[in-house]
Every structure is written in C-alpha cells, then in structure tokens.
Amino acid sequence: MMKKFLDVNGIEICIDDTEEGETALLLIHGLTGDKSTMYPVRDMFKDDYRIITIDTRGHGESTHPKEYTIDDHADDIHGIIKELNLEKVDILGYSMGSYIALRAAEAKCDDIDHLVLLCTKPNGKTSSVARLLKEANLDITQVTPEEMMQVIIKASVAPQSLEKVESGELDILKLLNGEEAYELNAEEKAAEDASLANFDNSNDYDKVTCKTLVIGAEYDGINPPELGREVADGIDGARFELINDAGHLVIIEQPEEFQNIVNDFLKD
Numbered sequence: 001m002m003k004k005f006l007d008v009n010g011i012e013i014c015i016d017d018t019e020e021g022e023t024a025l026l027l028i029h030g031l032t033g034d035k036s037t038m039y040p041v042r043d044m045f046k047d048d049y050r051i052i053t054i055d056t057r058g059h060g061e062s063t064h065p066k067e068y069t070i071d072d073h074a075d076d077i078h079g080i081i082k083e084l085n086l087e088k089v090d091i092l093g094y095s096m097g098s099y100i101a102l103r104a105a106e107a108k109c110d111d112i113d114h115l116v117l118l119c120t121k122p123n124g125k126t127s128s129v130a131r132l133l134k135e136a137n138l139d140i141t142q143v144t145p146e147e148m149m150q151v152i153i154k155a156s157v158a159p160q161s162l163e164k165v166e167s168g169e170l171d172i173l174k175l176l177n178g179e180e181a182y183e184l185n186a187e188e189k190a191a192e193d194a195s196l197a198n199f200d201n202s203n204d205y206d207k208v209t210c211k212t213l214v215i216g217a218e219y220d221g222i223n224p225p226e227l228g229r230e231v232a233d234g235i236d237g238a239r240f241e242l243i244n245d246a247g248h249l250v251i252i253e254q255p256e257e258f259q260n261i262v263n264d265f266l267k268d
Contacts, residue, residue: 008079009072011063014055015080018042021050023113024089025266026080028097029053030119032192034060034182040251041092044259049090049266054080056100058192060182067191070103070199077104081111090266092116095223095248099124099199102231105212106204114266115212119220119248121227122234123200127193128222155221156248172249205234212238213265215258219247239265 006013016035025045027038035053042051055062056073065072077100081089090113093101098120105115121128129152133140136151143151153172157165164170184192214232216225225242232240241261246253 005061006080006083008076008083011057011065011076013057013063013076013080014061016042016051016053017084018046018051021046021048023049023266024052024084024086025049026052026054026077026089026091028056028077028091028093028100029059030095030097031196032059032184032189033096036060038094038097040255041094044255045262048263052080052084052089055182056097058188058195059184064188065191066187068195070099070195071107073100073195074103074107077101078108078111087111088113090114090116092118092262093120094118094251095120096196099196099201102201102208103199105210106201106207109208109210112210114268115208115210116262116265117212117214117228117231119217119223119228119250120214120231121223122202122231124196124198125200127197132221152222158217158219158245158247158253160245161247161249161253170252172252201231202234205231206236208235208238211265211268213262214238214240215250215261216240216242217246217248217250217253218242218244220250222248 002017002019004015027041029037035055038053042053057068058064088111091101098117105112132151132155212235214228216228229240232238243250243254243257250258
C-alpha cells in the first residue's frame with residue numbers, strides 16, 4: 001500500500017492506494033473519521049479491487065482549511081480521480097462519505113461507474129447528533145464527551161451488538177476512531193459541522209446516471225433506513241438493500257452480508 005499526497009483544488013489530499021487491481025474502488029469515510037476508519041472495508045475488497053482510501057479535506061493528513069463546503073468535498077473526489085489518471089472508478093461512501101459521494105455524482109458521473117451509498121440521508125437540515133441528544137433529553141451545549149459517546153454508541157448498533165460491545169466481544173473503536181486516530185480540535189470540528197449544515201442532495205437526484213446502490217441498516221439510529229430508501233427512490237434505477245440486525249456500524253456488525261451485497265452490485 002502506498003501513501004500519496006495529491007495536489008487537488010489548491011490543497012493536499014492524503015490517500016492510501018493499494019495500486020493493484022483492474023478496477024479502482026474509492027472509499028470515503030464518515031464524520032470525524034479519516035482514511036484508516038475505512039480499512040475494514042478496504043480489507044474486504046483488496047483482493048479484487050484497487051482500493052483508494054482518502055482523508056477528506058479537513059481530516060487526517062489532508063489540508064485542514066478553516067472553511068469548506070460539501071461541494072468542495074465533491075470537487076475533490078473528481079480531482080483525485082483526475083490526479084490518479086483514472087478513467088472511471090467505483091465509489092463507496094459511508095455516512096458523511098455517502099453525502100459527499102452523492103454530491104460528487106450529482107456534479108458529474110462520467111468518471112463514476114458504480115456508486116454505493118451506505119447509511120445515508122437526503123439532507124442535513126437536521127443534525128443527527130443534535131436529534132439524538134434531544135431525544136435523550138441532553139443539552140448539546142452542556143453534554144459531556146462521555147455522555148455524547150454513550151448516546152452515539154447506543155444509536156449506532158443493533159440491540160444484540162450493544163450487548164457484545166458492553167461485554168467487550170465487539171470492538172467498535174477501530175471503525176469509529178481508525179488506526180491513525182487523528183482527532184479534530186474544536187476549530188476543525190466546527191469547520192466540519194459547518195460544511196454539512198443544511199446540505200441538501202435531494203434536488204439533483206436526476207443528475208445521477210451511474211449505477212447506484214443504497215444500503216440501510218435496520219437499527220441505524222444515526223441515519224434511519226427509511227432515509228436511505230428515500231434517497232434510493234429519488235434516483236432513477238437505484239437499488240435499495242436493507243441489512244437486518246445491524247445499526248450504523250453495519251460494516252462490523254454484519255460484515256459478510258455487507259460484503260456480499262456490495263460485491264454482487266459491483267460485479268453487475
């Protein structure tokens with residue numbers, strides 16, 4: 001695996017590139033994450049695909065601008081593809097990464113073959129975390145990091161998975177924090193939040209012409225599956241798959257089913 005720093009849209013984007021495989025699969029991480037949080041997905045598909053994991057702008061080892069938007073993220077995706085001299089790629093975006101992936105496809109699809117949107121939603125008019133804290137009767141301005149993490153974990157996994165987390169049988173930190181653990185400071189987190197505030201991908205579904213798969217998880221309290229189904233219903237020809245007995249951390253809760261669904265789609 002080769003770490004690379006690409007000059008894209010006036011900033012540096014850090015990527016990991018396995019450099020082997022006929023078809024490139026580009027993975028986009030979720031909120032507060034970095035490329036290493038997608039290594040579990042990389043490891044599922046690295047035998048069949050050239051895997052490119054990225055630190056989106058504002059994250060990991062990429063440049064951390066003071067301000068940026070979801071459209072900047074989308075432009076970066078196409079810039080990465082161009083910098084790597086790739087004609088077309090498959091893209092899998094997880095949570096925040098799925099919002100970015102969809103916005104990139106809405107901008108243009110001529111360099112995207114397959115699009116996988118995992119645990120997605122159509123817009124950011126309501127913050128998932130703010131909604132969860134309100135449901136838990138916690139004040140977002142006074143909640144402690146420990147209280148917030150407990151709320152997020154409970155909303156992220158299926159009931160049976162929560163038992164495994166509490167017993168130590170299921171380690172969720174690798175997916176939540178990654179191997180590189182680049183924590184955002186308060187200013188960087190504020191920039192991340194601002195980039196997603198009030199985003200709305202629902203107005204340009206008709207511009208998505210690549211093959212599209214949306215995957216939801218039965219117990220996802222962060223982005224409930226009905227929101228993913230709404231996205232799929234809006235995109236012409238898109239397919240929706242629901243994975244049962246899993247939550248927002250479906251990648252590690254039901255890894256085999258997730259891998260099989262994505263594999264079948266990418267080979268279509």
